[in-house]
Amino acid sequence: MTSGIGSRKLRESGLYTGHQLGFGLMRTFTPGQTYTFDYDGNISTVAGGYFYGVAQFSIELGKNFSVKNIPFSSYIELSGMVQFPYNSGVLFHVMGGIGIRHEIDWIKKVKIIDKFKKQS
Amino acid sequence: MRHIINFSFVICIIIFFGCSKDEGVMSTDAHDVFAVRSNGNDMTVKVEGNTLSKIIILFVHGGPGEGSWIFNKFSAPLKEKYAIALWDQSNSGTSQGNNSKNQTVDNTLINLDKVVKALQHRYNNNFEFYLMGHSCGGGFSAGYLGADNNQSQFQGYINIDGAHNLTLVKEYQREELLKRAEIEINKNSNTEQWKEMKQFCIDHPSINTIEDFSQLSLNCGNSTSLIDSVYTYSLVNSSTFFGEYSFLSYLTNWSSLWKHEDYIKEIFWETDFTDRLPNITIPTLVVWGKFDLNLSYQMAQNYLDNVGSVDKEVVIMEHSGHYPFAHEPEPTFNAIINFVERTK
Numbered sequence: 001m002t003s004g005i006g007s008r009k010l011r012e013s014g015l016y017t018g019h020q021l022g023f024g025l026m027r028t029f030t031p032g033q034t035y036t037f038d039y040d041g042n043i044s045t046v047a048g049g050y051f052y053g054v055a056q057f058s059i060e061l062g063k064n065f066s067v068k069n070i071p072f073s074s075y076i077e078l079s080g081m082v083q084f085p086y087n088s089g090v091l092f093h094v095m096g097g098i099g100i101r102h103e104i105d106w107i108k109k110v111k112i113i114d115k116f117k118k119q120s
Numbered sequence: 121m122r123h124i125i126n127f128s129f130v131i132c133i134i135i136f137f138g139c140s141k142d143e144g145v146m147s148t149d150a151h152d153v154f155a156v157r158s159n160g161n162d163m164t165v166k167v168e169g170n171t172l173s174k175i176i177i178l179f180v181h182g183g184p185g186e187g188s189w190i191f192n193k194f195s196a197p198l199k200e201k202y203a204i205a206l207w208d209q210s211n212s213g214t215s216q217g218n219n220s221k222n223q224t225v226d227n228t229l230i231n232l233d234k235v236v237k238a239l240q241h242r243y244n245n246n247f248e249f250y251l252m253g254h255s256c257g258g259g260f261s262a263g264y265l266g267a268d269n270n271q272s273q274f275q276g277y278i279n280i281d282g283a284h285n286l287t288l289v290k291e292y293q294r295e296e297l298l299k300r301a302e303i304e305i306n307k308n309s310n311t312e313q314w315k316e317m318k319q320f321c322i323d324h325p326s327i328n329t330i331e332d333f334s335q336l337s338l339n340c341g342n343s344t345s346l347i348d349s350v351y352t353y354s355l356v357n358s359s360t361f362f363g364e365y366s367f368l369s370y371l372t373n374w375s376s377l378w379k380h381e382d383y384i385k386e387i388f389w390e391t392d393f394t395d396r397l398p399n400i401t402i403p404t405l406v407v408w409g410k411f412d413l414n415l416s417y418q419m420a421q422n423y424l425d426n427v428g429s430v431d432k433e434v435v436i437m438e439h440s441g442h443y444p445f446a447h448e449p450e451p452t453f454n455a456i457i458n459f460v461e462r463t464k
Contacts, residue, residue, distance in 0.1 A: 030164070
């Protein structure tokens with residue numbers, strides 16, 4: 001679970017580039033059963049995995065179709081993430097993604113409302 | 121052009137809809153994974169291969185911090201016959217945790233015992249177990265087998281270039297590297313590189329720091345590939361980077377464990393299990409690389425001179441360095457299979 005802040009540079013054609021920095025929390029799981037032992041050597045199962053902090057940075061390249069009144073954008077994204085503290089150090093992750101985003105353009109929505117008010 | 125400041129709040133949830141059973145997988149090609157929690161670390165254990173054979177060989181890796189992935193890369197022939205339990209020790213391989221304390225040799229042996237107990241719990245239907253240790257994992261294995269009555273849990277022990285007296289590793293490495301450098305220089309083979317190795321040994325008459333020891337070990341490992349008789353191997357293929365488990369995790373754990381100076385010093389400056397060897401009486405197979413510069417045959421001879429086993433077998437791999445199962449997988453695993461078939 002991460003929360004971040006970033007910016008996008010949108011061109012008239014709808015193409016945009018962006019980057020984002022985020023921080024958050026990760027909960028991992030272990031595959032299969034996780035066994036633990038008490039002081040008497042009795043075995044039992046527990047929920048495996050741990051909580052970690054994460055820092056994430058991503059860069060994005062996309063096309064915003066809102067410029068053609070289609071409230072969607074498509075993008076490709078490359079992210080790097082650091083998971084810490086991971087055993088004696090930190091663990092890096094590299095991720096890539098492609099996606100479609102629904103654009104809620106509040107400014108544009110206000111302009112449309114104003115236009116209708118003027119007309120009525 | 122517009123600049124947009126955006127805030128994001130992302131929740132990434134991967135929900136597992138699976139049932140994890142508290143019992144092993146019975147198959148000629150089993151892929152069973154579980155974890156053992158100890159001292160703030162969840163250590164991964166993968167049981168792969170032919171569990172229908174009712175034989176499980178527990179592999180104790182070296183390094184420390186190496187993880188079981190190198191052995192796993194070459195172990196397919198052995199998995200056809202038996203099941204292999206690939207244990208990633210604490211702070212190694214794919215084991216995970218957010219607490220790096222309590223990394224000691226005693227805790228490593230305690231962890232080994234927990235893994236054995238977990239395997240027995242999960243595979244409790246007339247299974248036979250063998251212990252196999254490589255490099256410093258061989259040291260941990262010998263220390264474990266020679267204490268209490270731990271060896272009664274195993275049919276036999278397979279020692280692959282294992283170091284029971286870890287305090288001698290540095291001395292043996294320096295001696296062997298110097299000796300091999302002289303031989304290769306006299307043969308006019310890769311003369312410049314061997315002269316560098318020889319000069320390092322001359323400049324370091326004794327190894328007193330972890331940094332020098334790391335460099336010496338690296339020199340020994342790299343020099344092995346310069347020897348004509350040694351068969352080469354590759355660790356890099358598509359499964360290295362796109363395999364089932366995180367390669368970055370292996371690398372991260374391996375490199376960061378060596379920053380645990382107290383643990384490294386304890387292993388290589390203080391740990392000697394020679395006095396426990398006479399207690400080991402189960403059958404023993406010793407597999408050793410003829411050109412192992414990281415751990416010369418002197419260590420194997422010392423093991424054979426002290427171990428209490430009456431049934432002792434030695435197989436020398438003529439074209440191998442420190443990793444016979446990588447240099448010569450077929451003859452190495454044939455030797456192991458013959459030993460298991462004879463002693464089961």
